[in-house]
Amino acid sequence: MDRREIAALLAYIGRLDPRTIRTDEGEARYQVDQWHALLGDVPMATPYGWDARIAAHRHIRTSQYPILPADIGRPWDGYKRDRLSRHTDPTPCVDPDDQAAWTAELIGTRRAVAAGHALPAQDRAITSVHAGPDPQLQKRLREIGSPIPPAARAALAPLRPARAAREASVAQGHPDPLGVRCDWCQAQVDEPCRRRRVGLDGSTRGGALMSAPHPSRLDLAAQQTPQPAPA
Template sequence: MDRREIAALLAYIGRLDHRTIRTDEGEARDQLAQWHELLGDMPMATPHGWDARVAARQHIRLSPYPILPADVARPWESYRRDRLGRHTDPTPSVDPDDQAAWTAELVGTRRAVATGTAQPAQYRAITSGRLDPELEARLQEVGSCIPPTARATLAPYRRARAAREAAVAQGQPDSLGVRCEWCLAPAGEPCRRRRIGPDDKARGTALRATPHPSRLDLAARQAQQVQQPAMA
């Protein structure tokens, strides 16, 4: 704030609290110089939520003590900290090899956010809202977010998943839906080859393209148990 803005702020405060009014010309000049020295680096108001008059009015409304410059400076520092705490530095638009320009743009952006002339840049959060109707209709049409052609192309590189999908498509039980009692692979993960060393500890952890027979039997038994109550 310049001296004219400080004078306007003091006049506003004087209308709300007559204790701050200085009738002597010398005292008024000293008061103006003091407030300008302490509050000259902050704006009177910003486009994004800061107003020194609001901070002064809030203090006068809640505190029985005469207002001091610190009673305006404290809310201003809190305002700055809050904005910088919510700010995530966006990637500068300058050449990253130009270190001076890169740093200058970062500093300028932070200063603009701190002084209230720009809004904090934040990462977009993941929301739990419903899907876009067009995307939902498309997923129902193709049955998966992976197109069939892409799934067929990836099948040689995802042999365990491809075998699982083929078995489910043929009406067989989902073998990976249960835990393997042989290799201890949890549900949803493919089986692994277990090679036992001389110390009776497992040495091999290579993935298998097909599940262990005991896992197939367990999946079939569980599928049968689920079907029997349904038929009853």
């Protein structure tokens, strides 16, 4: 708060508690200087829940003692701690290889949350259903074309030959059987099929991984693969 805001806050407090009013001009100026020195970094109000007048009103309503600058500064510190405790650092939208920019965006986001200029970013597992993916991250992903850069993908290919063969097959327009769920063995997307034997009592046994997907999974993948338009 600047000096004018401090003076306005003291005038508001004086209307609620006349004991704080200073009638002498020199004493009033000294009071403004004192409060400004202690509360200069505390805002009068923020867009998200903080208002120094509410803190003053709460103290005057619940305490028999005259209000002090600490009775405004203490709730403000608690407000910042509460917001940061509910904040989960979102992934910065800058290049992760640029460490300085990455760190600067994290710090800037935390400061904005603590100062009440931005809402705390909650865990994406809870909020992503409604909030959706970050538009800036989606834009960057479209520019790159893949979460894994081409150079890194090429370097990883010898270490994961099955994945590399699958990506090469999809790039040639072939169906991707691991891109769909298997109705026979219940293997999820990106998981290989498992051997499944049905006993005489109807129970299923087995579970060994298969090198090739079940035929029904291949058929389902072929049905969901867009067919090229006829020439």
